[in-house]
Amino acid sequence: MRLKSLAIVAALALTTALAGCSTDGVSRMFSNDYGGRVDAGYQLPTIPISKVPRQFHRQIVRYETNEAPGTVIVDTGPKFLYLVQPDGKAMRYGIGVGREGFEWQGTSRVAAKREWPVWTPPSAMIKRQPELAKWAGGMPGGPKNALGARALYLYNKGGDTGYRLHGTPEWNSIGKAMSSGCIRLMNQDIIDLYNRVDVGAKVIVQ
Template sequence: MRVKSIILAAALSAVLAGCSTVGLGPMQVFSNDYGARTDAGYALPRIPIEKVPYKYRRQIVRYETSEKPGTIIVDTNQKFLYFVLDNGKAVRYGIGVGREGFEWHGTARIALKREWPTWTPPGAMIKRQPELAKWRNGMPPGLSNPLGARAMYLFNKGGDSGYRLHGSPEWNSIGHAMSSGCIRLMNQDIIDLYDRAEVGAKVIVM
């Protein structure tokens, strides 16, 4: 009985700390890592993580793959991005993906990484949304910039694919298909992924 009490107490302590290591579920959940912060002079607001479905919060999970650590695997159907670790584990992030007609899949590599990037809408987007013409030479970085706090630029054999892994101020878009094809993460999550991923890393979009 005493052993059971110790185990239950340890499990409760882990949950209260914002992570869980019980059973077959996630090995660690970073629910407490979405608070307000200052980053490169920008005041990132707190994400109301209690409003984000639990499965889309950053967490370490068991993930078997033949891909080497450092690889990024994007599951557009489930709205998850996996950063492969060793020993059959991965960091899993909730993502937003391209809406109908803007989906894509394939293999690319991270060619560039940028903190607080400038966003330049493509010509095709400006044609669809003429109000974006004012940003044809680039929208300055900031809290309302669609690329958010970080962007990683994906290139394939043909060069720049036009697709990005990037942050977004629209935390409530995570888990939905509503972008123009890019893979978006919550700003606090893209900062975490940016710090883990290296230029040259393989990115597989399923």
């Protein structure tokens, strides 16, 4: 009987692992939520999530902070974005951050949200990368757009910071420092974050 019970426990554990979602009372993984889908008429490709380090998969974690639920905290060192939730928890997402020379810190708020946004490269970026000049008037939204499926626009007391929380088709850039300062998430993750974050939400980048 004991061997049979152990076999059942092992089978249940294997089923949970294959589902890509585990619960241990502290964290919950959402590794099974990166499949392809149609979103606003666009085909969102499947992310080969097994190739993304596990710590960067979306998950609920313990997170102690004095910030109110709904606050977004970006920790650029370990490359995590936390959406604060009640009861000492947060939804954690893996992110890509600014490369050397493009890092930044500060507090801002979400002033606007856009689905499949138009991307207009700044003039300074076009100067560094002349091939982007063709998009000076704006690159239409779509699966190849640099802002991905969603964008949250960050403003502070001085107005538009120029920085965004946005999606990216380059899933293999998550966990790396290679952007021009914006905080990028996998497209399936930015859609999830977009649906949870309100306009006006506080955003802390540290």
